[in-house]
Amino acid sequence: MSMAAQVLLLLRLRGAPPAAGVPPLLAGWRRGYSQGSEYLHRSLVPTMHYQKSLPRLPIPKxxxxxxxxxxxxxxxxxxxxxxxxxxxxxxxxxxxxxxxxxxxxxxxxxxxxxxxxxxxxxxxYLKARESVVLNFNPFMVFNADPKAEYNDQLTRATNMTISALRFLKTLRAGILEPEVFHLNPSKSDTQAFKRFIRFVPSSLSWFGAYMVNAYPLDMSQYFRLFNSTRLPKQGKDELFTDEKERHLLVLRKGNFYIFDAIDKDGNIVKPSEIHAHLKYILSDNSPVTAFPLASLPSENRDTWALLRQELLDNGNEEALRKVDSAIFCLCLDDFSIKDLVHLSHTMLHGDGINRWYDKSFNLILSKDGTAAIHFEHSWGDGVAVLRFQNEVFKDSVQSPAITPESQPAAVDSSKAVQKLNFKLNDALKEGISKAKQHFDATMKTLxxxxxxxxxxxxxxxxxxxxxxxxxxxxxxxxxxxxxxxxxxxxxxxxxxxxxxxxxxxxxxxxxxxxxxxxxxxxxxxxxxxxxxxxxxxxxxxxxxxxxxxxxxxxxxxxxxxxxxxxxxxxxxxxxxxxxxxxxxxxxxxxxxxxxxxxxxxxxxxxxxxxxxxxxxxxxxxxxxxxxxxxxxxxxxxxxxxxxxxxxxxxxxxxxxxxxxxxx
Incomplete structure (x- = not known):
């Protein structure tokens, strides 16, 4: 791989504009949602087509x-x-x-x-015993939707959730466009080239791309975006993924809610139903939980591992499994953002009540519709998360699943949405209180x-x-x-x-x-x-x-x-x-x-x-x-x-x- 190619590739990875010929992010956005549209797009080239033939990372002399x-x-x-x-x-x-x-x-x-x-x-990453909050997890804030009325919390949460699910389905169907840097897009980013390269065996496909100055990127981390959580263990944590689960985890005021976002046939639940379920959660008058379980993943990892075992031993195995295996964690905050400093504090650490810091990522929406991704870093790096963020933003803006005028489905969300209850003994209550005190004291110093x-x-x-x-x-x-x-x-x-x-x-x-x-x-x-x-x-x-x-x-x-x-x-x-x-x-x-x-x-x-x-x-x-x-x-x-x-x-x-x- 030539040095020039690598440099340009790096510029792309680290934030340079897209190559000429790539349409602007917001070109031709459509207000309507195409019913039955389960996917972001259908790539001619399979998602992992280049993975087998990627060059190996060299060991320097x-x-x-x-x-x-x-x-x-x-x-x-x-x-x-x-x-x-x-x-x-x-x-x-x-x-x-x-x-x-x-x-x-x-x-x-x-x-x-x-x-x-x-x-x-x-x-x-997994052997580090420090808290993941502040020490490892970063955040990236979405730009506002250019259509101001779409920044309503409920509308945007519904649209972003649907777009995230469409990304998941596109990825798992193997039809998400492979991540490729095109040095000469007029040759490589064309239908003709894609029709050709899809028939080149995976063991040779990278070389075919290289011949037209295109450089595929590693996509091995992408599967951990969904249904994944870092589990605390003594000495060394583990990464857990269960792709069979179909439910979404939603946090509000420290309360945990789940509902199926994908149905038993593997289809995305109707946007109007997801809209209804999120509206139901936002209208729930339950107070902020007295013992916020969500503060536990902010603890020292060994301390958290001991408390997690106590949770399991105290009859919370099924509830924790629902948290760990959820597609992702959607966090609905009950306040608006004041300024950029407040925004940074909110998205990096929040209040220790309304995040699950161990989840592969948290999609956070404040009351004014400001949205961000907070992600756990051990499973992957910014390239995979940024691709996801770009696709979710583009899709939710160009093809919003609902409009501000949309009515939620007439479904009984009280049956579809399950509120998770955790059984807490005195040891757990004390552990949670200490974790929250420690969290508050640490965050005050930042x-x-x-x-x-x-x-x-x-x-x-x-x-x-x-x-x-x-x-x-x-x-x-x-x-x-x-x-x-x-x-x-x-x-x-x-x-x-x-x-x-x-x-x-x-x-x-x-x-x-x-x-x-x-x-x-x-x-x-x-x-x-x-x-x-x-x-x-x-x-x-x-x-x-x-x-x-x-x-x-x-x-x-x-x-x-x-x-x-x-x-x-x-x-x-x-x-x-x-x-x-x-x-x-x-x-x-x-x-x-x-x-x-x-x-x-x-x-x-x-x-x-x-x-x-x-x-x-x-x-x-x-x-x-x-x-x-x-x-x-x-x-x-x-x-x-x-x-x-x-x-x-x-x-x-x-x-x-x-x-x-x-x-």
């Missing part, structure tokens, strides 16, 4: 990994620290690291059905701050022949240096879905180039001319582009080193001294954890800091503005950080405008 690792350490260490780390790296590369690498390569050759990172990555930089965005930066992502990441480096007089470990996630069972790789935005640039911009004593500063910014952009390409091709260093360490631990080897280096711990203590995406379906997204003294930085570079959503705990000042980010962007734009190239 050990010498390349060590070189990249040391390059990433340079801006973080002083000369003495770097010399020590370099010696440990050389010793590791020539000794135990070489032995581990060779074993990893041999093991990989024996497991051609998967990737070397897949198993260890699942283990990393802050969100929002920045919208309106001076320019993608269009201006591309005219300056600079990477918009690189410039935004540079602004974070400049800002942190300005605020704390430090350069710190920085993480930017990058999908490796171009490979079979790929997950993510890390881009390391803090480099010697960004450090030089940040010091030149922050420390005015440097006396650099605008032309010199522009040249340094260009070098940052070029180097960031190289790191991005390498990560997209599975040629970072983080996953390789993680895999080698995991292998050493699984073999019972003593931990090599390389991994005991303080510098290794420091570079994996990601104070700036960042992630970007943009989509016509998504308004804003975010996540918690990954370390107590860190920032969680969700950002998006739009055509003419840049948005940043920052979370922090008390040891960091998010508001001040964003003030510094704003100043950094101003300084960078001043340099670029005063030395402008291009129109």
């Amino acid at each position: 050990l010498e390349d990994t060590m070189r990249r690792y040391l390059n990433a350490q340079k801006p973080l260490l002083n000369d003495d620290q770097f010399r020590k780390t370099e010696q440990l790296a050389v010793s590791f590369e020539n000794g135990v690291g070489r032995e581990l690498h060779e074993r990893l390569v041999a093991q990989d050759k024996q497991n051609k059905h998967t990737s070397y990172i897949s198993g260890p990555w699942f283990d990393m 802050t969100f701050e929002i920045l919208q930089f309106k001076r320019g965005g993608k269009e201006f930066l591309k005219k300056q022949k600079l990477s918009p992502d690189a410039v935004t990441q540079l602004a974070f480096q400049v800002a942190f240096l300005q605020q704390y007089d430090q350069t710190v470990a920085t993480y930017e996630s990058c999908s490796t879905a171009a490979f079979k069972h790929g997950r993510t790789e890390t881009i390391r935005p803090a480099s010697i180039h960004t450090k030089t640039c940040a010091e030149a911009l922050v420390r005015k004593s440097s006396q650099r001319s605008a032309a010199e500063l522009r040249q340094i910014i260009a070098e940052c952009s070029k180097y960031h582009g190289q790191l991005t390409k390498e990560a997209a091709m599975g040629q970072g260093f983080d996953r390789h080193l993680f895999g080698l360490r995991y292998l050493a631990e699984s073999m019972g080897m003593p931990l090599p001294s390389f991994y005991q280096d303080q510098a290794y711990a420091q570079i994996n203590h990601n104070i700036l954890s960042t992630s970007t995406l943009s989509s016509p379906a998504v308004n804003i997204g975010g996540f918690g800091p990954v370390v107590a003294d860190g920032f969680g930085v969700g950002y998006s570079v739009h055509d003419d503005w840049i948005g940043v959503n920052v979370s922090a705990y008390p040891s960091r000042n998010g508001q001040e950080f964003l003030q510094c980010v704003h100043k950094s962007l101003e300084d960078i734009f001043n340099v670029l405008e005063s030395t402008q190239v291009g129109g």
Whole structure:
């Protein structure tokens, strides 16, 4: 796979606009629902047609990994620290690291059905004992329906539920369009090509796509979107999926409701009936539950595992099974959204009463119809969730199942909707109360701050022949240096879905180039001319582009080193001294954890800091503005950080405008 192809693929994965020729998301939306339409579309090419022939995730050469690792350490260490780390790296590369690498390569050759990172990555998530809330689960908010009257909570909840069910049916019927990046859509995204490629055997289909510059993506995670839950277990959780179940789980005021959303023949229940059932739930006057069971999945995983066992032992097995096996969890909130900060808190963690954090995803609708997806991260990554979100938004807007004038079906929802009751003994009541107290205390410590930089965005930066992502990441480096007089470990996630069972790789935005640039911009004593500063910014952009390409091709260093360490631990080897280096711990203590995406379906997204003294930085570079959503705990000042980010962007734009190239 050519580097150019991989780069463009990466841009798609990380939020670039669709290729030319792809119709706009809202082109030609229809107000009416086509009765009997169970599917989003019918792909000529089977959904999993390319899966068998996807290229395998490469294991980088050990010498390349060590070189990249040391390059990433340079801006973080002083000369003495770097010399020590370099010696440990050389010793590791020539000794135990070489032995581990060779074993990893041999093991990989024996497991051609998967990737070397897949198993260890699942283990990393499932063995983590911290709460999934704030530590792992992110959120992505839908844009509003462009037709204002369709944003009514009941109308939108019904339409989005139907669209989600249509996605499920399309996926399971094998007629969901495969996820493919088209470099030359006039050749590959055509009916003629699809009619041809569908007859190419699955074992060769990827190569057929490659011949016309099309790059299929891994879709192995998609089946976990539905009927799936993370189950707490002592030491290591489990992922549970039961595709036979047909019911939806709805939470309101901490009360649990279920009803069949798919009938016994496998058809979606009539939209008017789902409309009626959701109206019935919204009109239920039951108070907020005194002991909110939903706070339990916010607990430490071992604590939650013990309490879950207590629930099972106390006669709640059937009720829990209904929760775990539900198609997905629909959360209906009883309040409207005040502003973007309130929105972020609501969708990232809520009140600990009206979410089931272990579900593969929660579809949340506030009283004003604001909608979001909150998802559990162990089963999959943003690529699968974003595809689902895009399809649900597009379908619910273009082909809404009901209109604001639609009348619910005249059915007896009191019989169709079952309210789940849980038997709670004193130990469970105490466990729930403690979980809720712990939840409330933790959430009070989290802050969100929002920045919208309106001076320019993608269009201006591309005219300056600079990477918009690189410039935004540079602004974070400049800002942190300005605020704390430090350069710190920085993480930017990058999908490796171009490979079979790929997950993510890390881009390391803090480099010697960004450090030089940040010091030149922050420390005015440097006396650099605008032309010199522009040249340094260009070098940052070029180097960031190289790191991005390498990560997209599975040629970072983080996953390789993680895999080698995991292998050493699984073999019972003593931990090599390389991994005991303080510098290794420091570079994996990601104070700036960042992630970007943009989509016509998504308004804003975010996540918690990954370390107590860190920032969680969700950002998006739009055509003419840049948005940043920052979370922090008390040891960091998010508001001040964003003030510094704003100043950094101003300084960078001043340099670029005063030395402008291009129109």
